[in-house]
Amino acid sequence: MxxxxxxxxxxxxxxxxxxxxxxxxxxxxxxxxxxxxxxxxxxxxxxxxxxxxxxxxxxxxxxxxxxxxxxxxxxxxxxxxxxxxxxxxxxxxxxxxxxxxxxxxxxxxxxxxxxxxxxxxxxxxxxxxCAEGTHYAVNFINKVNLTPDMQVLVIGGTGAIGSAAIQILKAMQVQVTAVCFEADLEIVKALGPDRVIALEREAFTRDLGAYDFVFDSVGKSRFSICKPVLKEKGVYISSELGPNWENLAFALKGRFAKGKRVIFPIPSDIPASMKTVTKLVEWGKFKPxxxxxxxxxxxxxxxxxxxxxxxxxxxxxxxxx
Ligand SMILES: NC(=O)c1ccc[n+]([C@@H]2O[C@H](COP(=O)([O-])OP(=O)(O)OC[C@H]3O[C@@H](n4cnc5c(N)ncnc54)[C@H](OP(=O)(O)O)[C@@H]3O)[C@@H](O)[C@H]2O)c1
Missing domain, CATH: 3.90.180.10 (Medium-chain alcohol dehydrogenases, catalytic domain)
Known part of the structure; x- marks a missing residue:
């Protein structure tokens, strides 16, 4: 073969x-x-x-x-x-x-x-x-206590992880704002977020104190840049370690912090991710x-x-x- x-x-x-x-x-x-x-x-x-x-x-x-x-x-x-x-x-x-x-x-x-x-x-x-990106999206989302109507910012809606994250978050009935390049606006809108920001036209950093959770699915931002847009107890997660592995360092330092903090999840339990997405597919709520x-x-x-x-x-x- x-x-x-x-x-x-x-x-x-x-x-x-x-x-x-x-x-x-x-x-x-x-x-x-x-x-x-x-x-x-x-x-x-x-x-x-x-x-x-x-x-x-x-x-x-x-x-x-x-x-x-x-x-x-x-x-x-x-x-x-x-x-x-x-x-x-x-x-x-x-x-x-x-x-x-x-x-x-x-x-x-x-x-x-x-x-x-x-x-x-x-x-x-x-x-x-439905396998790879979705597994990470499930694992990054399930580290945060989200309830319907919370506000989530997803940076990067066109990757395997970001596109899955938007759909999973919408299935959880949270309010999703997605950030992408202007050329990708229609692709990202079709995934069903409540609002899409074209990064060349609008700076998400203006949404001061707006989000319960910022999820950088493409690992292009930094905690220092996203911190102002988080609510008082907001959480920042990036799919990348960041410069000098800073996201891991912030996550370790902030483990017991009461205010805005970074979580750096180690993805695990692939069968659970696969079962989650299978259910969403069967309910018509997920399309890779x-x-x-x-x-x-x-x-x-x-x-x-x-x-x-x-x-x-x-x-x-x-x-x-
Ligand atoms: N932590 C982990 O366990 C783990 C596991 C797997 C992957 N990752 C990391 O996760 C990241 C995402 O992987 P992925 O497979 O989902 O996607 P990907 O292939 O890295 O994503 C590519 C998409 O993101 C868009 N993009 C690039 N920069 C952007 C920005 N600044 N803002 C908004 N959109 C942007 C690109 O748009 P254009 O094409 O228009 O440029 C492209 O459509 C990668 O860095 C990967 O290494 C981490």
Whole structure:
């Protein structure tokens, strides 16, 4: 089968699409024919081994899993001897933020990890685009005690995380203001926020004391800039560590602070995120934002470079079949 391989951490130029043997499932695994996968920002971290802390999970000196890819949607083709909850022919999706070798025609995946059946009527591209960014959005939102009608500012509505966050927050009935580039206004409006700010036209920093929660989904702001727009006990979360890892330092320093503070969440419990988004999809309250570009294995280096550029819209799908 064809797969995207890399033996060391590094840029996409070092990747190679090669023929390798089709894997056989261990007793607790299933073999999945990968119908759709994405190239996402987690793939960039796992493939470059940066930030270096990620290597504690992905392999200290070289990647533990030589095939790239973190998520999949596909069809079970074979069951390991101990698997009873799934059947051959089941349509499933899964995600592992430490890498799962899903940029391949087939992947073996342990059922103890984050894998669910795809709801009836939902296609592979749609479902796989509900995995990565949504997991982080769920994890950043659930660290804040939000009640309906609270005011939330989401900086960056067109990333995988931001576009998911806006929809999840609206499903929770909070008031959402989203910030994006003017060119992306219509894309972001379609996600359903209450207000959209085009950053070239209006400065969100004028909304003094307006927000209970500022969520910078693209990691481009700083606490010092956003602090004035927070209410007295407001919370700031960024998807990035910030200059000199300041968001982590502020979060540690402010753990017991009573006023405005920073939280830096470590995302966990992928199955819970997947269950949350599945419910929202079934209720018609969630539709992943898809980039207009889709890629094939031959274009995998291009797909990685595109995603690393920070210019994608939502989720970038890659097809192996
Ligand atoms: N903490 C974690 O565990 C974790 C996990 C995964 C990802 N991340 C980080 O989260 C960030 C977001 O990732 P993502 O996949 O959601 O999205 P992404 O691919 O980084 O987002 C790209 C989108 O954000 C827009 N954008 C860029 N700068 C902006 C700004 N200053 N204001 C508003 N919009 C802006 C871009 O618009 P244009 O195309 O128009 O330029 C583009 O559509 C990345 O920095 C990533 O490294 C963190």
């Amino acid at each position: 064809k797969a995207c391989l890399r033996l060391n951490y590094g840029p996409p130029e070092t990747f190679q699409v090669a023929d390798i043997s089709k894997p056989a499932p261990k007793p607790d695994e299933v073999l999945v024919r990968v119908m759709a996968t994405t190239v996402n920002r987690t793939d960039i971290g796992v493939s470059t081994g940066k930030p270096y802390a990620i290597r504690a999970f992905t392999g200290l000196f070289s990647p533990k899993i030589p095939v790239t890819g973190t998520d999949f949607a596909g069809v079970i083709e074979e069951l390991g001897a101990e698997v009873t909850d799934f059947h051959v022919g089941d349509r499933v999706w899964g995600f592992d933020d430490n890498g799962a070798g899903t940029h391949a025609e087939y992947v073996t995946f342990p059922i103890s990890k984050a894998m669910l059946k795809i709801p009836e009527g939902v296609d592979f591209d749609f479902m796989v685009a 934002l898809m980039d207009s570009r889709k890629f094939t294995p031959i274009q995998i280096k291009e797909a990685f470079s595109y995603v690393a550029s920070g210019k994608k819209t939502g989720n970038v799908v890659l097809h192996w079949h």
